[in-house]
Amino acid sequence: MPLRPNRPLPLATPAGVEVLTRILTQGPIPRVEIARRTRLSQAAVTKAVAPLIEAGFVTDQPVAVPADEAAEGRAELGIGRPVSPLTVVADSISVIGLKVTPTDLIGVTTDFRAGIRAVRHQPLTDTSAEAVLARLADLATELIGTLDDPTDPAGPLIGIGVAVSGDVDARHGVVRDSPFMGWRDVPVASLLAEKLQMPVVVSNDVRALTVAEHWFGVGVDADSFAVVTIGSGVGCGLYINGEVVSGAHGVSGELGHLPLAPGDLVCTCGRRGCVETVASSDAILARVRETTGRPELDLSGAIELAHSGDEHAREAFDRAGEVIGSALAAMVNLVGPELVVIAGEGVADYDLYDQRMRQAFGEHAFGAAGDCRLMLRSHTFDDWARGAAATVIRSYVRGEPPFHR
């Protein structure tokens, strides 16, 4: 299967990047509105847009607007001619996003607006970096095949994103430390790029999800938000002051490793008292097995037991809820987001810790910091893979590595 050629964006200046970003994340949007929001002159906006239209990334075909709405629009925008809002041509490019978990690989293809086109899952039996990289290459190749459907033409593939939990050096494409995968210093981007002859972007998985929310989700409307993920790990992505928080050294949002649990519990990361020692799904399961004396239980069994009212099983979820609530309070006390999106990996057990979580949150949130909205977002592994695709789209638009311009 020959790889499709890369498709360079005709963007020469930071102003061009900002204009395309507005069209991509806030379109359909008229030129005059872009000028207002970016503080660029209308001439500068028009100059940046022209080559994007010429190359087929953006379209400005006039939109038929009902007469009275059009009059209103003209009054609001202060211009005397019909508005031709700009939109991104979704199928001008394709992107692949891959999410790595210890048991499965999840892959999606998306369009320019991170709209999912195809989904493929692949079970994983060997979590060594070598084996996983081979499977990732297979999965990517399978997904590349779906782009060739003549009945549903997709844009050329411009790059592949990979999302992995843990400490990831996104700049150099290296997974520095992923306790779940048992990886240390794995140069995923360069290894996979070599196999596939494609630009590869590697990110922390929660960061990737936050990038997707920033450009294509709640971030379009909220001035600040946190995405909190609960499941095999507890993670957090932050969007503050107009940008996703990346951390000066590439680490941020490590909600699962705040030292809020008892100090005698050792985390998978090796530290003591991390939130995940009581709040990860593994920790909950271990606790239920221990207190019920039923080592054969799996997570669904433990959830079922708790739902049936078993006191020991419920206590494990209560304990998790309490420390998650404390961690949420710690986070809002520090950064005060407008909105907290709680995204469970599967939310089958969410009701089991929801109440205790909200109680602990209420007890420890300081003053008005507790006024943030807590929003539950049902959410699948496909969303994680879509997040990986969003990181590719962002790097591509910004001309960040590996998309040097």
Next chain:
Amino acid sequence: MPLRPNRPLPLATPAGVEVLTRILTQGPIPRVEIARRTRLSQAAVTKAVAPLIEAGFVTDQPVAVPADEAAEGRAELGIGRPVSPLTVVADSISVIGLKVTPTDLIGVTTDFRAGIRAVRHQPLTDTSAEAVLARLADLATELIGTLDDPTDPAGPLIGIGVAVSGDVDARHGVVRDSPFMGWRDVPVASLLAEKLQMPVVVSNDVRALTVAEHWFGVGVDADSFAVVTIGSGVGCGLYINGEVVSGAHGVSGELGHLPLAPGDLVCTCGRRGCVETVASSDAILARVRETTGRPELDLSGAIELAHSGDEHAREAFDRAGEVIGSALAAMVNLVGPELVVIAGEGVADYDLYDQRMRQAFGEHAFGAAGDCRLMLRSHTFDDWARGAAATVIRSYVRGEPPFHR
């Protein structure tokens, strides 16, 4: 004493605000460099600067540069004429900054660049809001008097800043909850503005300190930083993604109220397990008094005792250091700043908890988040008052309330 008239800034556009901000915080700076950093055209920069020079807020008098440096400068800047960097005229305005503590009021006058001109302290015996507001008015009036010195002419006073610990609604100038002062919902800005017939800006004290660091301190060079204050309270100001973090609801950086201490300890704020229950100077003193059985000790006595090697006294500082270190780790795990400035109120006791603090920080900092620099900054109450002045300067330049343009 008649109040001097306000001095409006000739700024009509966001571009003008950004240009003046660059000159103020990064000057001396040439027009071409402002254009480069702000992405404005040189014509737009020149247009914004002209009225500021005309009105005496900015100067561009040519700087005499040695021949070879001048050649280098021209090459670097890509222009063929001598560089005339722009600087703010420090004495074009004056500002008053006031810091409120339960025992003292501290006041300073500063120039446009937050350079301190005069300092006055006033002991406080009555912490009721009414009494403190009367004393604040007295102190401000005394400081206004210092501006009239004919041997050292100061610019006209444009506003007064007040810094108070706790939950402060800066937008409306209301102290919503200050446990140290025992205040709830005190509209400090409007009450003081009425007394003094002057614009008044009220801020959380640590936020004010962070604003000063952002515009006139470490923020000029660091991409992200945290200011951590340790003393009668434990606070934190954050600068991330190009701006001080203010919190969607006005609360952020409440490091002293992370639930990292034992849950049986009740904080002055009424919550359980807050960092301040073991790490505030009052908590340390109470612990030393309790474990040594010496209720007559004051803080200096407790510090002396610990320095002399008393085991009980040392344990209280160890305990504080441990929880402060855990709190620092929690903060860097979440936001990953490049630099953490630790600013003690008085750093006489810093050596007593430094080691245990760094140890706990090292144990709980996650991956590369722990690579941030920890910098100790000796620091006085005058700096808090200067922070209050910096908030006035920022609101004045930005045209934020109470400086509507």
